[in-house]
Amino acid sequence: MQDLKELSNIKCFGNLSKNELKLLASIARKRNFSKGEVLFYEKDEPRYLTLLTSGTLKVYKTDPKNNEIILHRFLPGTLVAEMAVLEGIPYPASACFESDGSVIEIDFIRFKKEFLTNPDIALNFFKSLSRKIKYLEDVIALNIVLDSTARVAKYICENDDALGMKHNQLSQYLHMTPETLSRIFKKFTKLGFLVKEGSNYKIIDKESLTILFE
Amino acid sequence: MQDLKELSNIKCFGNLSKNELKLLASIARKRNFSKGEVLFYEKDEPRYLTLLTSGTLKVYKTDPKNNEIILHRFLPGTLVAEMAVLEGIPYPASACFESDGSVIEIDFIRFKKEFLTNPDIALNFFKSLSRKIKYLEDVIALNIVLDSTARVAKYICENDDALGMKHNQLSQYLHMTPETLSRIFKKFTKLGFLVKEGSNYKIIDKESLTILFE
């Protein structure tokens, strides 16, 4: 791998020196994926530390009835499933690209030896993991407490790209059926919170929407 | 703090030398709590690294209607909310003792300086965080996919103390009402999976129960 800039954009490595970055690059390689390709499956053995550099990635589990339960959605610049490689355990979930994208894979054995002894990097790793924990706790609180209407309101208020997503996909994130999502959009439109512009909806009364989940 | 054995029982510190343990003890103190006491509230600023040494602790969020949503239940020997102190952010949830218990509190500033530079400890910390992430992912998968019946089956099969808990408390963990829990116990008894012994239920057909959630 040669592009040091791409490495330094990853939050964890923001404060590495040039020499350290070079060393890191020497044990890293880049891989490209197309939409729909699988990065890893649940129960695979991880060998690399993986950083998402472009595209969006969804992490999901498959239930007995073969439904996907989406646990995470990653945007570029983040570590993916680092715990599996840190612990040396199989991936607890599968990951699949939602769009074309790319990752950087780092040889973990060498990374551990060369970098994990660096307290700055270690602390950055902690932070990355912590953020994930906080996120998951929020997901739990969100999905257990809020009803469908409130979940939709919250998601479209907090994620700019939500209204551009296919209902199919969005409903999956929000753990409801496309039919339910459709009815909620209709309700929001009737209430004057959304308008349909062309084929997409647009928020026109964010304040009212916010009340629904706070 | 003087009892080195208690420190060495914590998973993260299992492989510390005697001198290191002594150093750790010098920046640690023990605190006792009674049932129902609060260890910290959501949004409190963390100052200590906290280890649960006895008792059980529940971590929960409070929703707009003042319901508790339980995120974790900790047993002795584990780190509690380490990410908050690692990141220097407020606690994202509250924690409260379910029984009498005790914790060890470690001065984080000094800990960071003295111990986080030790790759062994750092790696153990990662593992602790990783386990939590895996646990939370399971909680999400569990609660979103499985219906009430399956959740009860799973919990009583996997947690030996579940059948000794008050319905009130157990139903809270499983995110359902005590009434629903009661009806499910009745159903399981009718089906011959449970029997009532005195005032408590007992599993007599674990295999059948297992089928319900796998």
Add this chain to the structure above:
DNA sequence: AAACCATATTGATATACATCAATAATGAGA
């Protein structure tokens, strides 16, 4: 434009679970 596909919407129905209210069982204290 026409024809076609995927996606969205709508309606009718089913169902799991919550809620509310009443009663029963249990356990602790006098």
Add this chain to the structure above:
DNA sequence: TCTCATTATTGATGTATATCAATATGGTTT
């Protein structure tokens, strides 16, 4: 043992959301 308070059970009803089936809409390809 009796009483009282807590917890558990049961029944009746309401409600949100899934499911199933039909229709509509929009975007693409020819």
